[in-house]
Amino acid sequence: MALYSEKVMDHFRNPRNVGVIEDANGIGEVGNAKCGDIMKMYLKIEDDIIKDVKFETFGCGSAIASSSMATELIKGKPVADAMKLTNEAVAEALDGLPDYKMHCSVLAEEAIKNALDDYHKRCEEQQ
Ligand code: FES
Secondary structure (H helix, E strand, O other), X not given: OOOOOHHHHHHHHOOOOEOOOOOOOEEXXXXXXXXXXXXXXXXXXXXXXXXXXXXXXXXXHHHHHHHHHHHHHHOOOEHHHHXXXXXXXXXXXXXXXXXXXXXXXXXXXXXXXXHHHHHHHHHXXXX
Protein backbone atom coordinates (compact mmCIF):
# COMPACT_ATOMS: atom_id res chain seq x y z
CA MET A 1 0.00 0.00 0.00
CA ALA A 2 1.22 3.48 -0.80
CA LEU A 3 2.37 5.46 2.21
CA TYR A 4 0.20 8.43 1.27
CA SER A 5 -3.32 8.43 -0.14
CA GLU A 6 -4.06 9.94 -3.54
CA LYS A 7 -5.87 12.78 -1.80
CA VAL A 8 -2.82 13.62 0.29
CA MET A 9 -0.67 13.65 -2.85
CA ASP A 10 -3.24 15.76 -4.72
CA HIS A 11 -3.48 18.40 -1.96
CA PHE A 12 0.31 18.38 -1.57
CA ARG A 13 0.92 18.89 -5.29
CA ASN A 14 -2.01 21.26 -5.90
CA PRO A 15 -2.70 22.91 -2.56
CA ARG A 16 -5.97 24.90 -2.42
CA ASN A 17 -6.19 28.37 -0.90
CA VAL A 18 -2.47 29.12 -0.64
CA GLY A 19 -1.58 32.73 0.08
CA VAL A 20 -2.33 35.71 2.23
CA ILE A 21 -5.56 37.65 2.87
CA GLU A 22 -4.49 41.27 3.24
CA ASP A 23 -7.64 42.35 5.09
CA ALA A 24 -8.02 39.17 7.15
CA ASN A 25 -9.89 39.62 10.44
CA GLY A 26 -8.50 36.45 12.02
CA ILE A 27 -4.89 35.28 11.79
CA GLY A 28 -3.38 32.26 13.50
CA GLU A 29 0.16 30.98 13.46
CA VAL A 30 1.41 27.77 15.00
CA GLY A 31 4.58 25.76 14.90
CA ASN A 32 5.80 22.38 15.95
CA ALA A 33 9.01 22.66 17.94
CA LYS A 34 10.10 19.10 17.12
CA CYS A 35 9.95 19.22 13.33
CA GLY A 36 10.22 23.02 12.98
CA ASP A 37 7.22 23.29 10.66
CA ILE A 38 5.17 26.49 10.73
CA MET A 39 1.61 27.14 9.57
CA LYS A 40 -0.22 30.44 9.22
CA MET A 41 -3.96 30.76 8.57
CA TYR A 42 -5.81 33.85 7.41
CA LEU A 43 -9.59 34.15 7.80
CA LYS A 44 -11.98 36.67 6.34
CA ILE A 45 -15.19 36.38 8.33
CA GLU A 46 -18.38 38.26 7.51
CA ASP A 47 -21.76 37.77 9.20
CA ASP A 48 -20.33 34.79 11.10
CA ILE A 49 -19.43 32.97 7.88
CA ILE A 50 -15.90 32.06 6.76
CA LYS A 51 -16.03 33.96 3.48
CA ASP A 52 -12.39 33.29 2.63
CA VAL A 53 -9.46 31.40 4.07
CA LYS A 54 -5.86 31.16 2.96
CA PHE A 55 -2.73 29.62 4.38
CA GLU A 56 1.03 29.69 4.25
CA THR A 57 2.78 26.54 5.41
CA PHE A 58 6.51 26.09 5.72
CA GLY A 59 6.54 22.41 6.33
CA CYS A 60 6.29 18.83 5.22
CA GLY A 61 3.97 17.47 2.54
CA SER A 62 1.45 16.22 5.09
CA ALA A 63 1.32 19.65 6.71
CA ILE A 64 0.69 21.27 3.32
CA ALA A 65 -2.00 18.71 2.44
CA SER A 66 -3.59 19.10 5.90
CA SER A 67 -3.68 22.91 5.62
CA SER A 68 -5.16 22.69 2.15
CA MET A 69 -7.87 20.22 3.19
CA ALA A 70 -8.63 22.14 6.40
CA THR A 71 -9.26 25.34 4.41
CA GLU A 72 -11.59 23.44 2.07
CA LEU A 73 -13.51 22.03 5.04
CA ILE A 74 -14.22 25.42 6.63
CA LYS A 75 -14.62 27.70 3.60
CA GLY A 76 -18.16 29.04 3.37
CA LYS A 77 -19.08 27.50 6.74
CA PRO A 78 -20.36 29.21 9.88
CA VAL A 79 -17.74 30.09 12.51
CA ALA A 80 -19.38 27.63 14.94
CA ASP A 81 -18.72 24.76 12.49
CA ALA A 82 -15.10 25.81 11.98
CA MET A 83 -14.62 25.81 15.77
CA LYS A 84 -15.52 22.13 15.79
CA LEU A 85 -13.01 21.08 13.13
CA THR A 86 -10.73 18.35 14.49
CA ASN A 87 -7.45 17.05 13.18
CA GLU A 88 -9.09 13.63 12.88
CA ALA A 89 -11.67 15.11 10.49
CA VAL A 90 -8.88 16.65 8.40
CA ALA A 91 -6.96 13.36 8.28
CA GLU A 92 -10.15 11.44 7.45
CA ALA A 93 -10.98 13.82 4.61
CA LEU A 94 -7.49 13.10 3.25
CA ASP A 95 -8.27 9.36 3.39
CA GLY A 96 -5.87 8.99 6.27
CA LEU A 97 -2.33 9.90 7.27
CA PRO A 98 0.40 7.61 8.59
CA ASP A 99 0.38 7.55 12.43
CA TYR A 100 3.67 9.39 12.70
CA LYS A 101 2.26 12.16 10.46
CA MET A 102 -0.91 12.79 12.46
CA HIS A 103 0.78 15.72 14.23
CA CYS A 104 0.80 17.52 10.88
CA SER A 105 -3.02 17.52 10.89
CA VAL A 106 -2.97 18.75 14.51
CA LEU A 107 -1.06 21.79 13.27
CA ALA A 108 -3.93 22.58 10.86
CA GLU A 109 -6.57 22.29 13.61
CA GLU A 110 -4.51 24.51 15.91
CA ALA A 111 -3.82 27.13 13.24
CA ILE A 112 -7.54 27.47 12.52
CA LYS A 113 -8.43 27.61 16.22
CA ASN A 114 -5.77 30.30 16.77
CA ALA A 115 -7.13 32.32 13.85
CA LEU A 116 -10.67 32.02 15.26
CA ASP A 117 -9.42 33.09 18.72
CA ASP A 118 -7.79 36.09 17.08
CA TYR A 119 -11.07 36.91 15.32
CA HIS A 120 -13.02 36.71 18.60
CA LYS A 121 -10.46 38.92 20.37
CA ARG A 122 -10.75 41.55 17.64
CA CYS A 123 -14.55 41.46 17.94
CA GLU A 124 -14.35 41.99 21.71
CA GLU A 125 -11.96 44.92 21.27
CA GLN A 126 -14.42 46.60 18.93
CA GLN A 127 -17.21 46.48 21.52
FE1 FES B 1 5.96 18.39 11.25
FE2 FES B 1 4.65 17.44 9.25
S1 FES B 1 6.57 16.75 9.97
S2 FES B 1 4.12 19.14 10.44
